Amino acid sequence: MVDIAAIRTIGLVGGGVIGAGWAARFALAGYDVRMFDPDPAIGRKVEAVLGNARRAQQRLLGALLPSEGTVTIASSLADAVATADFIQESLPEVETLKQRVLCEIEAAARPEVVIGSSTSGLLPTSLASVLTNPERFVVGHPFNPVYLLPLVEICGGTATTQATKDTATALYTACGMQPLQVRVEIDGFIADRLLEALWREALWLVNDGVATTSEIDDAIRYGAGLRWSFMGTFLTYRLAGGEAGMRHFLAQFGPALKLPWTKLVACELTDELTEAVAAQSDEQAAGIGLREYEQKRDDCLVDVMTALKANDFAAGATLKAHGDRLAARQPVLADDPLLMLATRVDAAWIDYNGHMTEWAYLKVFGDTTDVFLAKIGAGPDYVATGHSFYTVESHLRHVGQARLGEALRVTTQVLGCDTKRLHIAHSITGAAGKVIATAEHMLVHVDSSAERSAPMAPAVAKAVAVFMQAHANLPRPEFAGRSIGMPQS
Amino acid sequence: MVDIAAIRTIGLVGGGVIGAGWAARFALAGYDVRMFDPDPAIGRKVEAVLGNARRAQQRLLGALLPSEGTVTIASSLADAVATADFIQESLPEVETLKQRVLCEIEAAARPEVVIGSSTSGLLPTSLASVLTNPERFVVGHPFNPVYLLPLVEICGGTATTQATKDTATALYTACGMQPLQVRVEIDGFIADRLLEALWREALWLVNDGVATTSEIDDAIRYGAGLRWSFMGTFLTYRLAGGEAGMRHFLAQFGPALKLPWTKLVACELTDELTEAVAAQSDEQAAGIGLREYEQKRDDCLVDVMTALKANDFAAGATLKAHGDRLAARQPVLADDPLLMLATRVDAAWIDYNGHMTEWAYLKVFGDTTDVFLAKIGAGPDYVATGHSFYTVESHLRHVGQARLGEALRVTTQVLGCDTKRLHIAHSITGAAGKVIATAEHMLVHVDSSAERSAPMAPAVAKAVAVFMQAHANLPRPEFAGRSIGMPQS
Numbered sequence: 013m014v015d016i017a018a019i020r021t022i023g024l025v026g027g028g029v030i031g032a033g034w035a036a037r038f039a040l041a042g043y044d045v046r047m048f049d050p051d052p053a054i055g056r057k058v059e060a061v062l063g064n065a066r067r068a069q070q071r072l073l074g075a076l077l078p079s080e081g082t083v084t085i086a087s088s089l090a091d092a093v094a095t096a097d098f099i100q101e102s103l104p105e106v107e108t109l110k111q112r113v114l115c116e117i118e119a120a121a122r123p124e125v126v127i128g129s130s131t132s133g134l135l136p137t138s139l140a141s142v143l144t145n146p147e148r149f150v151v152g153h154p155f156n157p158v159y160l161l162p163l164v165e166i167c168g169g170t171a172t173t174q175a176t177k178d179t180a181t182a183l184y185t186a187c188g189m190q191p192l193q194v195r196v197e198i199d200g201f202i203a204d205r206l207l208e209a210l211w212r213e214a215l216w217l218v219n220d221g222v223a224t225t226s227e228i229d230d231a232i233r234y235g236a237g238l239r240w241s242f243m244g245t246f247l248t249y250r251l252a253g254g255e256a257g258m259r260h261f262l263a264q265f266g267p268a269l270k271l272p273w274t275k276l277v278a279c280e281l282t283d284e285l286t287e288a289v290a291a292q293s294d295e296q297a298a299g300i301g302l303r304e305y306e307q308k309r310d311d312c313l314v315d316v317m318t319a320l321k322a323n324d325f326a327a328g329a330t331l332k333a334h335g336d337r338l339a340a341r342q343p344v345l346a347d348d349p350l351l352m353l354a355t356r357v358d359a360a361w362i363d364y365n366g367h368m369t370e371w372a373y374l375k376v377f378g379d380t381t382d383v384f385l386a387k388i389g390a391g392p393d394y395v396a397t398g399h400s401f402y403t404v405e406s407h408l409r410h411v412g413q414a415r416l417g418e419a420l421r422v423t424t425q426v427l428g429c430d431t432k433r434l435h436i437a438h439s440i441t442g443a444a445g446k447v448i449a450t451a452e453h454m455l456v457h458v459d460s461s462a463e464r465s466a467p468m469a470p471a472v473a474k475a476v477a478v479f480m481q482a483h484a485n486l487p488r489p490e491f492a493g494r495s496i497g498m499p500q501s
Numbered sequence: 502m503v504d505i506a507a508i509r510t511i512g513l514v515g516g517g518v519i520g521a522g523w524a525a526r527f528a529l530a531g532y533d534v535r536m537f538d539p540d541p542a543i544g545r546k547v548e549a550v551l552g553n554a555r556r557a558q559q560r561l562l563g564a565l566l567p568s569e570g571t572v573t574i575a576s577s578l579a580d581a582v583a584t585a586d587f588i589q590e591s592l593p594e595v596e597t598l599k600q601r602v603l604c605e606i607e608a609a610a611r612p613e614v615v616i617g618s619s620t621s622g623l624l625p626t627s628l629a630s631v632l633t634n635p636e637r638f639v640v641g642h643p644f645n646p647v648y649l650l651p652l653v654e655i656c657g658g659t660a661t662t663q664a665t666k667d668t669a670t671a672l673y674t675a676c677g678m679q680p681l682q683v684r685v686e687i688d689g690f691i692a693d694r695l696l697e698a699l700w701r702e703a704l705w706l707v708n709d710g711v712a713t714t715s716e717i718d719d720a721i722r723y724g725a726g727l728r729w730s731f732m733g734t735f736l737t738y739r740l741a742g743g744e745a746g747m748r749h750f751l752a753q754f755g756p757a758l759k760l761p762w763t764k765l766v767a768c769e770l771t772d773e774l775t776e777a778v779a780a781q782s783d784e785q786a787a788g789i790g791l792r793e794y795e796q797k798r799d800d801c802l803v804d805v806m807t808a809l810k811a812n813d814f815a816a817g818a819t820l821k822a823h824g825d826r827l828a829a830r831q832p833v834l835a836d837d838p839l840l841m842l843a844t845r846v847d848a849a850w851i852d853y854n855g856h857m858t859e860w861a862y863l864k865v866f867g868d869t870t871d872v873f874l875a876k877i878g879a880g881p882d883y884v885a886t887g888h889s890f891y892t893v894e895s896h897l898r899h900v901g902q903a904r905l906g907e908a909l910r911v912t913t914q915v916l917g918c919d920t921k922r923l924h925i926a927h928s929i930t931g932a933a934g935k936v937i938a939t940a941e942h943m944l945v946h947v948d949s950s951a952e953r954s955a956p957m958a959p960a961v962a963k964a965v966a967v968f969m970q971a972h973a974n975l976p977r978p979e980f981a982g983r984s985i986g987m988p989q990s
Contacts, residue, residue: 029743057743104753155724156741163724190723196711203720207734209702210695214734217694222685229733231692233815234679235644235652237733240726242801244718245696245703250782251794252645254518254546258782262775264593286751293739293747305740312731312812319804319848322855322905325797326722370867370892375860403859405985408895435985452985495984496894496924496941 014097014126014179016186020044023096025089025117027054029061030130031102033158035083036065040159041187042078047085048092055085065159068310070358072160072317072331073188076338076379089113090120098183100152102130110134111142118143126179128152133200133208137169146171150180153201154189157306160313162190162330165201188334190327206245218292219285226296241316242326336392339382350423350483352387352438353380357418368414374406377438377451380422384436388475390468398460399469401434405454409491412448419443426479427492431467432457434476437489450491503586503615503668505675509533512585514578514606516543518550519619520591522647524572525554529648530676531567536574537581544574554648557799560906561649561806562677562824578602579609587672589641591619599623600631607632615668617641622689622697626658635660639669642690643678646795649802651679651819654690677823679816695734707781708774715785730805731815807906808848839912839972841876841927842869846907857903862929863895866940869911869927877964879957887949888958890923894943898980901937908932915968916981920956921946923965926978939980 022038024031027049035045035058047058062083069077086092093099099121103110110131117127127149129139140146150172153165164184168177181191194201200208217223223231239248246258253261297305320328321335353376361372385391385401394400414420421441428435434455442448459466468476511527513520516538524534524547536547551572558566575581582588588610592599599620606616616638618628629635639661642654653673657666670680683690689697706712712720728737735747742750786794809817810824842865850861870892874880879890903909910930917924923944931937948955957965 029741155728156737161724161727163720165720190719192716192719192723194712195716196709198711201720202706202712202717203724205702205706206699206717206721207725209698211734211738213694213698217691220685222687223683223691225735227681227684228691228695229735230679230681231652231654231690232695232729232733233731234681234819235650235692236696237726237729237731238650238802238805238816239644239798240721241730241805242722242726243798244721244726245700246714246718246782247785247794248645248798249700250786251798252518257786258779259775262779266775286748286755290747290751293735296736297739297746305736308812308814309728309732309737309740312809312814312817313727315808315811315849316727316730316805319808320801322804322848322851323797323801325801327727330723370870370895371860371864374863374897378859381859402856402899404899406859406895406897406899407985408863408897410891410893410895454985493984493986495982496896496943497982 014124014175016179016182019097019183021046021096021098023086023093023099023117023121024048024102025092025099025113026102026104026130027051027058028102028104029156030154030158031100032058032061033065033156034100034102034130034154036062036159037154037187037189039081039083040065040069040077042081043187044081045083046092046096047083048087048089049085058083058085061157061159064306064310065157067307067358067360068157068160068314071311071314071360073335073338076335078338089116093117093121093125096121096125098126098128098179100128100130105132105134107134107138110139114139114149115142118145124148126150126176128180130154133204135169135197135199136167136172137197140169140171147173148176150176151194151201152180152184152191153203155203157310157313160310160317162188162327163203164189164191165194165203166191167194167197167201169197186337188330190330215285224296225292229296242320242323242328332392339386339391350425350486351421352383352424353422355379355420355422357414357416357420362416366415368418370410373408373410373440373449374451376420376422376440377406377408377449377453378403380424380438381436381453381455384424388479389472394469394472395460399466400458400460401455402458403453404456407452407491407494407496409450409494410448411450412442412446414440414442414448420448425486425489426476426483427452427488429476429480431473432465437492439489450489452489452492452494503613503664505668505671508586508672510535510585510587512575512582512588512606512610513537513591514581514588514602515591515593515619516540516547517591517593518645519643519647520589521547521550522554522645523589523591523619523643525551525648526643526676526678528570528572529554529558529566531570532676533570534572535581535585536572537576537578538574547572547574550646550648553795553799554646556796557646557649557803560800560803561820562827567827578605582606582610582614585610585614587615587617587668589617589619594621594623596623596627599628603628603638604631607634613637615639615665617669619643622693624658624686624688625656625661626686629658629660636662637665639665640683640690641669641673641680642692644692646799646802649799649806651677651816652692653678653680654683654692655680656683656686656690658686677819679819704774713785714781718785731809731812731817804848804905807845811847811849839914839975840910841872841913842911844868844909844911846903846905846909848905851905855904857907859899862897862899862938863940865909865911865929866895866897866927866938866942867892869913870925870942870944873913873925877961877968879961883958883961884949888955889947889949890944891947892942893945896941896980896983896985898939898983899937900939901931901935903929903931903937909937914975914978915965915972916941916977918965918969920962921954926981928978939978941978941981941983 021044024047039045129151136151140149151167155161184191214228249261250258317327321331361368363369423439425437438451439447440449456465457468510533513536528534618640625640629638640656644650673680738750739747806816810820850857852858912928914926927940928936929938945954946957
């Protein structure tokens with residue numbers, strides 16, 4: 013298996029919806045991307061997807077996001093893949109086209125580099141049959157939008173080595189994805205077989221005039237779709253079986269397998285059906301543009317995944333684990349002994365005055381506190397043991413402004429502590445090097461199950477003492493201990 | 502159509518997972534329920550479902566929930582339906598059984614009462630063929646858990662009147678559901694045709710040893726299931742088509758309809774397959790019990806729907822509209838002259854401790870300040886004239902905790918002002934009536950283009966003076982003017 017830590021540059025071939033989504037997924041995970049696509053508009057298209065992705069990932073992970081990698085539009089396929097440490101192909105689903113381009117990729121790539129394919133359902137053994145080194149080829153099938161949906165199906169051909177699969181699995185995981193090993197090589201893998209069955213039935217319903225595209229979408233999103241977002245189909249039906257579980261469900265609904273409840277033959281995609289589906293889809297979209305719908309989709313996905321994160325379940329568990337990994341990897345920023353966090357002003361943080369909004373400052377201060385807590389051994393692992401720090405009081409001062417995209421640096425100074433309390437101060441410095449906001453916080457250490465204050469664990473208290481000692485000779489910030497007031501008017 | 506406002510009592514026949522779910526849905530919407538089921542354990546089973554439902558609906562709607570109706574276990578079918586204003590049948594999917602019981606229901610019910618059936622896919626014309634008055638029969642097909650999922654398919658037979666469909670639609674809507682009119686009478690209606698196609702393909706994957714129940718669920722819930730929860734299949738694919746939309750998607754993936762991506766013939770449910778599915782499902786459930794999974798499912802559903810509500814989209818739009826209807830029925834909150842804002846804890850505001858996170862409090866306080874500024878004539882229109890208030894200092898105190906979905910009330914008191922400055926205090930009160938956080942803010946009035954402080958416009962200054970005068974005799978909050986500090990350790 014390739015050492016994941018050595019992977020820096022990703023070569024992408026094909027820049028459609030999936031390829032551009034990969035560019036955003038990799039760049040926002042900190043990898044440099046080199047993309048080739050003969051489309052002259054490729055730069056603009058990738059930039060549009062990257063803009064959506066940046067906005068969504070900022071909302072999802074905030075200050076935990078690593079420094080964004082570069083995205084370079086390469087002048088040729090060889091230029092994209094020659095220096096790449098991992099390659100991902102995302103061409104249309106035409107087997108001969110994919111095979112031809114995979115040969116070109118293989119010729120230009122370094123010999124040990126893994127080549128992934130985004131195919132939705134073509135067989136890896138067949139795709140790799142034209143390669144000299146099929147052992148380094150593997151399917152990594154993602155789902156749109158690639159920069160948000162966690163699922164990626166990993167499927168090797170007969171020649172694919174375990175090391176190749178492990179490399180792809182580790183890299184996708186490092187990007188926040190949820191790899192699913194497809195153990196049996198089969199057309200459509202697992203997910204697209206299920207999607208295709210539902211999709212073909214949906215086309216029949218339109219074809220036969222039973223329901224419109226809008227009615228069919230409603231039949232999904234107000235019902236089973238809500239359950240599918242975190243439980244899938246079998247666990248859902250197990251619960252539908254009531255106290256007797258899956259056996260009871262099968263006994264009760266087994267006979268329905270004999271009922272004429274699906275057409276179960278593929279529908280001919282005639283010109284008439286294409287026109288009907290497209291026209292109904294236009295009507296359903298109600299004149300709302302693609303970008304607007306994409307942002308609505310991304311907002312819903314971010315909020316659904318964030319909601320599931322609160323339950324540490326399904327895609328929310330993936331997100332939580334990814335955030336924990338990123339938090340553990342926050343660089344030790346040694347050029348300033350107090351520096352705790354570096355971030356950038358996100359579009360979602362801008363208010364109607366065009367400035368960074370009030371609550372966003374507290375979000376940055378809160379993220380800074382989280383980084384500090386991780387450094388003293390009181391991060392998520394510690395919280396899982398039933399102890400935590402709660403902020404009981406905060407005093408914020410706004411002495412300057414921050415604008416969209418501005419780089420912010422946050423420093424932290426420990427002002428005081430006892431066995432249960434922690435008194436800290438943060439300062440946010442803007443791009444011009446001036447302090448734009450300060451915060452003073454009092455945190456209390458609690459036993460979460462008892463919901464009352466309790467002494468810190470010895471290791472945490474010791475780590476706090478190290479900070480206290482390091483900060484002991486620093487001047488106390490002039491803003492510490494201040495209160496809010498004004499002369500009587 | 503029956504006057505919905507006159508409906509008080511719902512007669513339910515059949516108390517399985519679906520019937521008990523209806524009992525909870527109706528009772529929590531304020532209707533009295535009379536349930537008949539010959540199962541001697543029916544009372545205990547309904548009570549268990551009602552317990553889950555109460556917990557989930559509380560989290561979903563909180564203080565907006567109306568007074569719960571009564572649930573009575575009737576001694577006979579006639580006893581359940583004779584006094585009912587609406588009847589819902591939820592028996593197993595056996596046509597002859599349903600027909601026999603529907604005749605008994607018709608004989609005991611008042612003649613004008615609508616009879617709904619929960620059938621998943623049997624045809625209403627056929628079910629009603631045995632009735633004397635088939636015009637009052639209609640299918641209202643819900644989804645498990647009935648007390649949470651909004652979808653209910655409405656399908657009439659050839660004899661069903663529009664008034665019957667309208668009555669069912671209005672009643673289900675009043676319970677917070679999202680009725681979908683099935684215009685063409687077809688086996689499986691719309692939703693179950695789609696679910697059945699996916700389900701049959703899933704059974705093939707288990708049958709052929711391609712994937713386990715757990716892997717299949719993962720293939721859904723980490724990918725397409727997340728999208729299906731708010732967009733369905735056609736709108737999702739429209740976006741996957743990129744800038745060229747649905748026509749491009751059909752051109753690109755139309756050929757895949759010819760690929761062997763589903764089995765598309767019904768799978769024989771052999772004893773071996775039943776055993777394989779049940780055993781894999783047991784392993785997947787990992788010893789976690791039904792009730793625990795039901796609560797996890799309900800928590801996820803509540804949080805996903807709450808997250809979608811923030812986007813006013815799909816099931817979130819249904820929930821928001823239902824909440825707005827319920828709120829319109831609440832008394833005007835005239836009991837507190839300082840009340841500025843009422844809101845609810847959003848899923849995105851929850852931290853890894855499961856509590857409302859720091860920055861979210863400042864968001865609520867900031868929103869409250871915005872409401873106050875709008876009241877004194879300094880809202881967005883005023884900002885557009887080049888003047889604005891900037892918050893220069895904030896002092897927050899956290900004295901309690903808020904949980905997902907909790908109703909919050911925020912009061913505002915003006916503490917002081919001069920020509921350029923405004924000193925205000927906010928308090929957030931949680932569902933239990935206790936203050937959980939306070940804020941003290943100093944705002945400075947600025948000329949935005951000059952970026953310096955400037956006197957307020959006369960109309961704004963006058964509006965502030967009105968608040969000052971109204972609040973002059975109120976006690977000053979004990980938290981005003983405080984500073985943060987601790988005894989030296």
